[in-house]
Amino acid sequence: MGQVIQSSHPLIQHKLTLLRNKDTEPKKFRQLIREVAILLTYEATADLTLADVPVETPLARTMGKELSERIGLVPILRAGLGMVEGIWELMPSAEVWHIGLYRDHKTLQPVEYYNKLPVHPRVQLCLILDPMLATGGSVEATIDILKRWGAKRIKVVAIIAAPEGIKRVVAAHPDVDIHVAAIDDHLTPEPLSPDDPPAGYIVPGLGDAGDRQFGTG
Ligand code: PRP
Ligand code: URA
Secondary structure, eight states: OOOEEEEEOOHHHHHHHHHHHHTTHHHHHHHHHHHHHHHHHHHEEEEEEOEEEEOOOOSOEEEEEEEOOOEEEEETTGGGGGHHHHHHHSSSOOOOOOEEEEEEEETTEEEEEEOOOOOSSSOOOOEEEEEEEEEHHHHHHHHHHHHTOOOOEEEEEOOOOHHHHHHHHHHTTTOOOOEESSSSSSSSSOSSSSSSSTTTOOOSSSOOHHHHTTOOO
């Protein structure tokens, strides 16, 4: 059975507040996304399996440990891209497989536009990376894609989630762990006036994670 794990780590919570700040400029924003992704992944990988391995130190031969699972990092384009580099430095032998999805502005449904997964999975654990889990449609669709591909063990690493999205992903995929820095209050409803924000944004959230990283929007 999967779990929803909300981190209470002080470093993550401190950096999350800087990410939320509307005055944080793109360079700093990208750095924070990278750092929070590393810290969340540190927590999300605490149960990786290890195998015994002999090692020679300068003084003696002893037994050590090595990871026995291959890991696939699966960033959802484009906002998930900013989470990859730092995590990859922690685990340089991980494979990186990109999934391209965007949310249709009207329906909020995910639309797939890029997927180059190899024919068969070569990894034992897939970590889906996306800073925002809003309606949950993008993460649900990515898990569907990975399961159809044959992935057996999947975890989601997101930075901010909405309760609606968590509920949807847990209902569709109860076997998948979801690691987040925060579960926020709600999603914006359909706008009633031109001054209202568009529907489907996380409140309080941090705005548009793609636009804030890439300086667009
Ligand atoms: C954002 C975000 C997620 C998705 C979350 O991407 O990075 O992928 O929305 O929304 P959902 O939970 O309602 O599916 P977006 O579609 O804006 O594309 P982008 O990353 O290319 O900006
Ligand atoms: N995508 C974002 O980038 N931000 C949100 O609040 C919701 C979806």
